[in-house]
Amino acid sequence: MHFDVNGTKDDRVSNVKRAKSVGKANEQIAKVVEQSISQNHFCVALGGDHSIAIGTIIGHARAHPNLAVVWIDAHADLNPPLASPSGNSHGMPVSFLLRELVEYIPKDLPGFEWAKPCLGVKDIVYIGLRDLDEAEKALIEKHNILAFTMREVTELGVDAVVRAAIKYISPSGTRPIHLSFDIDGLDPTDAASTGTPVPGGLLLREGVYITESLAATGHLQMIDMVEVNPTLGSSKEQVRTLQSACEIIGACFGKRNRK
Numbered sequence: 001m002h003f004d005v006n007g008t009k010d011d012r013v014s015n016v017k018r019a020k021s022v023g024k025a026n027e028q029i030a031k032v033v034e035q036s037i038s039q040n041h042f043c044v045a046l047g048g049d050h051s052i053a054i055g056t057i058i059g060h061a062r063a064h065p066n067l068a069v070v071w072i073d074a075h076a077d078l079n080p081p082l083a084s085p086s087g088n089s090h091g092m093p094v095s096f097l098l099r100e101l102v103e104y105i106p107k108d109l110p111g112f113e114w115a116k117p118c119l120g121v122k123d124i125v126y127i128g129l130r131d132l133d134e135a136e137k138a139l140i141e142k143h144n145i146l147a148f149t150m151r152e153v154t155e156l157g158v159d160a161v162v163r164a165a166i167k168y169i170s171p172s173g174t175r176p177i178h179l180s181f182d183i184d185g186l187d188p189t190d191a192a193s194t195g196t197p198v199p200g201g202l203l204l205r206e207g208v209y210i211t212e213s214l215a216a217t218g219h220l221q222m223i224d225m226v227e228v229n230p231t232l233g234s235s236k237e238q239v240r241t242l243q244s245a246c247e248i249i250g251a252c253f254g255k256r257n258r259k
């Protein structure tokens, strides 16, 4: 039995653990992000798990409807609630955001009455994928979602991948970009202190390069830096993970290795 902050029952509904708390929290996040972006701030959302992207991206899209999203992650976070193997909302956010998947979202989710999808499948690109569930593979395939897995990153190189990603989501180079950066997109050598680490990820150098390249478009408006969990791993790993997160956030503001 789980309870929300008001002490009322908040259990698993339609296979979403603590649905009401997650929904209500994201409703607040969306309001704050919309306000901040509307005041022309560059917005940094620090997670916390990746379910916060429901609020950050819906909030951002209210201010910039033609938003494009770059999702850096070992995982696709694309499980519609009833297809999730874990019932953990951090593996679901993209399914709440895509208009083409609205039929898979249960209508009776407490706390999510406000959440309306704000992206089409062509408005998002993945980089770093290497651990997908069957439903996620099927949905990426069915909807032709552009995904550069770690295989493509190795095959093409990070420069070709980020150039292709930008060309795809913003051919004119003018669309506002939202970077949703799950720290587990990086290799555990650079980010071990996270809930679901997966070997064979992006080097910090590659994560910085991708972020710098997005910043260089002049239209990177917001970053989510999520899944950083400084309570996990050795203190050395914790320091390294936090350092990596700071390097990525810093890269949003331009080149790090100035000549």
Ligand SMILES: N[C@@]1(C(=O)O)CN(C[C@@H]2CCCCN2)C[C@@H]1CCC[B-](O)(O)O
Binding pocket: 049, 050, 051, 073, 074, 075, 076, 077, 079, 084, 085, 086, 087, 088, 090, 091, 092, 131, 132, 133, 182, 184, 195, 196, 227
């Ligand atoms: N797809 C998942 C889900 O629970 O939905 C399955 N699970 C990883 C699972 C562990 C056992 C071996 C196969 N992989 C975590 C992932 C969500 C990650 C959320 B993120 O925000 O950290 O990306």
Ligand SMILES: [Mn+2]
Binding pocket: 049, 050, 090, 195, 196, 227
């Ligand atoms: Mn997680």
Ligand SMILES: [Mn+2]
Binding pocket: 050, 073, 075, 077, 090, 182, 227
């Ligand atoms: Mn994630």
Ligand SMILES: [Mn+2]
Binding pocket: 073, 074, 075, 182, 184, 185, 196, 227
């Ligand atoms: Mn992940």
